[in-house]
Amino acid sequence: MKPKTMSTKFIQEKLNLISNQNADDRPTIVAYGLMNAGKSFLLNMLTQHIEEEFFKTNDIRETAEIKKFESEKYVYLDTPGLDANKADDTQAQFGASQADVVLFMHQPQGELEANEVKFLKELKQSFGCYAESNIILVLSKIEKEEQAKIDQIEDRIKAQCVQEIGFSPKVFQVSNKRYQAGIIKHKDALVAQSHINSLIEHLDLIASNSGKVRAQRSLTEVETLLQMIESKEQLLKSKRKNLKDGISLAFSIFNDQIDSLNGFLEESASKYRNI
Amino acid sequence: MAIPWLIGIAAVAVAAALASDDDNSSSSSSSNDREREARRREEAERERTENERKNKLQAAHKNFAMHGERIGSDVAQSLQGWIEVNFQQSPAFSVKLNSRGYKIENAVSSEQSISTLLPSSDLQFKEIHDNLKIYSDIYNVKMKQGVKLIEVGKEIETIESELQKIRQLKAEMRKLYSYLSTKV
Numbered sequence: 001m002k003p004k005t006m007s008t009k010f011i012q013e014k015l016n017l018i019s020n021q022n023a024d025d026r027p028t029i030v031a032y033g034l035m036n037a038g039k040s041f042l043l044n045m046l047t048q049h050i051e052e053e054f055f056k057t058n059d060i061r062e063t064a065e066i067k068k069f070e071s072e073k074y075v076y077l078d079t080p081g082l083d084a085n086k087a088d089d090t091q092a093q094f095g096a097s098q099a100d101v102v103l104f105m106h107q108p109q110g111e112l113e114a115n116e117v118k119f120l121k122e123l124k125q126s127f128g129c130y131a132e133s134n135i136i137l138v139l140s141k142i143e144k145e146e147q148a149k150i151d152q153i154e155d156r157i158k159a160q161c162v163q164e165i166g167f168s169p170k171v172f173q174v175s176n177k178r179y180q181a182g183i184i185k186h187k188d189a190l191v192a193q194s195h196i197n198s199l200i201e202h203l204d205l206i207a208s209n210s211g212k213v214r215a216q217r218s219l220t221e222v223e224t225l226l227q228m229i230e231s232k233e234q235l236l237k238s239k240r241k242n243l244k245d246g247i248s249l250a251f252s253i254f255n256d257q258i259d260s261l262n263g264f265l266e267e268s269a270s271k272y273r274n275i
Numbered sequence: 276m277a278i279p280w281l282i283g284i285a286a287v288a289v290a291a292a293l294a295s296d297d298d299n300s301s302s303s304s305s306s307n308d309r310e311r312e313a314r315r316r317e318e319a320e321r322e323r324t325e326n327e328r329k330n331k332l333q334a335a336h337k338n339f340a341m342h343g344e345r346i347g348s349d350v351a352q353s354l355q356g357w358i359e360v361n362f363q364q365s366p367a368f369s370v371k372l373n374s375r376g377y378k379i380e381n382a383v384s385s386e387q388s389i390s391t392l393l394p395s396s397d398l399q400f401k402e403i404h405d406n407l408k409i410y411s412d413i414y415n416v417k418m419k420q421g422v423k424l425i426e427v428g429k430e431i432e433t434i435e436s437e438l439q440k441i442r443q444l445k446a447e448m449r450k451l452y453s454y455l456s457t458k459v
Binding site: 011019214215216219226237239243246247248251258260262265 | 403424
């Protein structure tokens with residue numbers, strides 16, 4: 001994550017956030033992706049808000065801020081759609097910076113778009129060696145397409161991840177609608193076909209390393225912050241030196257005049273003694 | 276017949292002797308006159324020399340004071356904008372020459388007030404600080420920061436405050452880094 005400003009206030013806030021993040025042992029799961037990719041819907045299913053939604057869903061842009069839900073095991077964050085506007089992107093990036101696990105949602109309209117690839121690259125960099133385990137690609141709304149097409153899209157986005165981003169994340173095909181309908185109507189088959197429970201199991205599996213992941217990512221962030229602040233420190237020291245040198249220069253004529261004055265006093269005294 | 280001749284010779288001898296005495300006493304009185312004249316001339320010469328010396332000394336004092344005054348004024352000019360100089364007396368130049376050299380009369384500078392102009396602890400400004408003290412001692416001036424020095428001072432203060440925050444942040448970061456390193 002690249003902060004927009006280098007003020008000490010901003011850096012202090014980031015530091016406080018990192019400290020606080022590492023104080024809570026619960027893994028943070030963040031849903032990330034383009035607008036209407038199904039992030040809020042998935043989070044409602046994962047947090048068992050089946051009939052009454054906690055995370056607002058709609059066809060129009062609903063999520064403009066990061067919304068948080070805390071369960072006993074996890075903290076869930078819903079982020080604004082990446083492509084809504086710049087402010088939303090910043091919010092989304094902020095959310096991803098807090099993530100121990102990222103659910104990167106993609107609708108099965110086709111391959112990954114350019115801005116999705118861009119964000120995935122940033123995420124991968126942020127997660128370092130934990131990128132493949134802790135960034136999960138979620139193909140949502142699979143009920144809308146034929147299975148063959150879904151599989152084709154999955155293959156394509158996997159290839160894109162390898163070729164354009166340089167990693168091979170795990171991909172889950174999910175249907176929030178099937179899960180919701182299955183739970184409400186008590187239809188186990190629908191629930192099974194949603195693959196939501198498989199995703200939940202996988203999340204439980206990787207949650208065990210979340211502490212290390214978080215610490216590693218935090219270390220990287222702290223290193224970056226340290227570099228930033230040292231750079232700022234150098235800049236300020238240089239500015240201070242210039243100002244002080246300016247004062248020295250401004251008084252250089254004065255110093256010369258006092259030297260001359262001292263010389264005048266000595267010379268006058270010497271001549272006076274010889275009169 | 277020899278006696279008159281002897282008398283004559285004696286008379287001549289006496290006359291000659293008398294004439295010699297006369298010569299001696301007139302050269303002695305001239306000599307005294309010359310000596311007196313010489314002493315008088317010497318005395319006059321001493322007096323003239325002394326007067327000349329006194330005049331030179333007076334001129335030296337006068338030129339010294341004038342030149343010193345001008346230097347003080349020139350210095351005040353060069354400090355304009357940076358240091359505000361207020362002369363407390365006229366003439367301001369308070370140094371007097373004497374047989375041992377010179378003396379600053381009634382030096383009343385305050386070390387405390389000079390240290391408020393520039394940070395005396397900063398080695399970079401030591402020479403300026405010392406010279407301001409000399410100037411203050413010699414010219415009995417009151418000084419305070421000029422507009423330019425106030426502005427620059429504020430900028431430096433802001434930077435120092437920011438650097439202080441940065442030092443604190445770095446300490447926090449190092450502590451957090453150590454803690455996180457134990458968790459990976």
